[in-house]
Amino acid sequence: MKTALITGATSGIGRATAIVFAQNNIKLILCGRRQDRLDEIEELLSPQTEVLTLNFDVRDKMEVKNILSSLPESFSKVDILVNNAGNAHGLDPIQTGSVDDWDAMIDINVKGLLYVSEAIIPSMVANNSGQIINIGSSAGKEVYPRGNVYCASKHAVLAITEGMRLDLNPHGIKVSAINPGLVETEFSEVRFKGDPKAENVYKGYKALQAEDIAEIIYFAVTRPAHVNLADVLVFPTAQANSTTVKKELIDS
Numbered sequence: 001m002k003t004a005l006i007t008g009a010t011s012g013i014g015r016a017t018a019i020v021f022a023q024n025n026i027k028l029i030l031c032g033r034r035q036d037r038l039d040e041i042e043e044l045l046s047p048q049t050e051v052l053t054l055n056f057d058v059r060d061k062m063e064v065k066n067i068l069s070s071l072p073e074s075f076s077k078v079d080i081l082v083n084n085a086g087n088a089h090g091l092d093p094i095q096t097g098s099v100d101d102w103d104a105m106i107d108i109n110v111k112g113l114l115y116v117s118e119a120i121i122p123s124m125v126a127n128n129s130g131q132i133i134n135i136g137s138s139a140g141k142e143v144y145p146r147g148n149v150y151c152a153s154k155h156a157v158l159a160i161t162e163g164m165r166l167d168l169n170p171h172g173i174k175v176s177a178i179n180p181g182l183v184e185t186e187f188s189e190v191r192f193k194g195d196p197k198a199e200n201v202y203k204g205y206k207a208l209q210a211e212d213i214a215e216i217i218y219f220a221v222t223r224p225a226h227v228n229l230a231d232v233l234v235f236p237t238a239q240a241n242s243t244t245v246k247k248e249l250i251d252s
């Protein structure tokens, strides 16, 4: 029975991945900051698999280290790490962007991913096995207007993924980047800080659903030992790139 650690499991892609993994008998370490959500998913999935929930902010270097270095024995060998926690904060031109938003995106999407990886990779190296799935974005492959720092953070995720794949190659550790386009989750609520314009992001076309990405992640972790999905770019059919989305006109 494999053990997976999923960051950002309280919502969206991370939560959907936890559900698919549980259905397929993968033991789960589920991380996030919202305790009520962690309790809810633990109650939901515990009948199917063993679940350990961990409440921490990926930005807190010491907390990440302390919590992940003292995993209970039965969860201490992490076979699959899904670095998913992250968000966009704001959608502003660089000249009027918020430094706090920039800090949040770099600290969570980039540094948080590194802190969690730093805690988990040594045991994978010692075992000469493991799989790391980093959730990048189409924003890691192209830059769109007002995407500036979010795009930079996801370009960094892609570079880190490629660096991990090179450095961990001698140890037989698989490293993948799964890079979605528009996925209908709480992502836009967070980006627009609760502003109702978040609701328009997924209107007029069928966006990807969190479950679509979860299925791709599950596919990646169930390939034979010699197969690694190194880099996957996935759009909804209505989306051609970050700025081209075929939308139907909607009556307001």
Ligand code: NDP
Binding pocket: 007, 008, 009, 010, 011, 012, 013, 014, 031, 032, 033, 034, 037, 056, 057, 058, 059, 084, 085, 086, 087, 088, 108, 112, 135, 136, 137, 138, 179, 180, 181, 182, 183, 184, 185, 186, 187, 188, 190, 210
């Ligand atoms: P959600 O907002 O639904 O989920 C984000 C998750 O990240 C939550 O579980 C949240 O948990 C967690 N998280 C955020 N900040 C922190 C933090 N500081 N410490 C710990 N956990 C944190 O969005 P998605 O599911 O859409 O996003 C998941 C990933 O997918 C992100 O990396 C995002 O950039 C990426 N992505 C999303 C796309 C989209 O269109 N939705 C497209 C491409 C990539 P909590 O608040 O409980 O801590």
Ligand code: 8X3
Binding pocket: 088, 136, 137, 138, 139, 147, 180, 181, 182, 183, 242
């Ligand atoms: C999320 C998709 O287009 O908002 O990474 O950047 S997008």
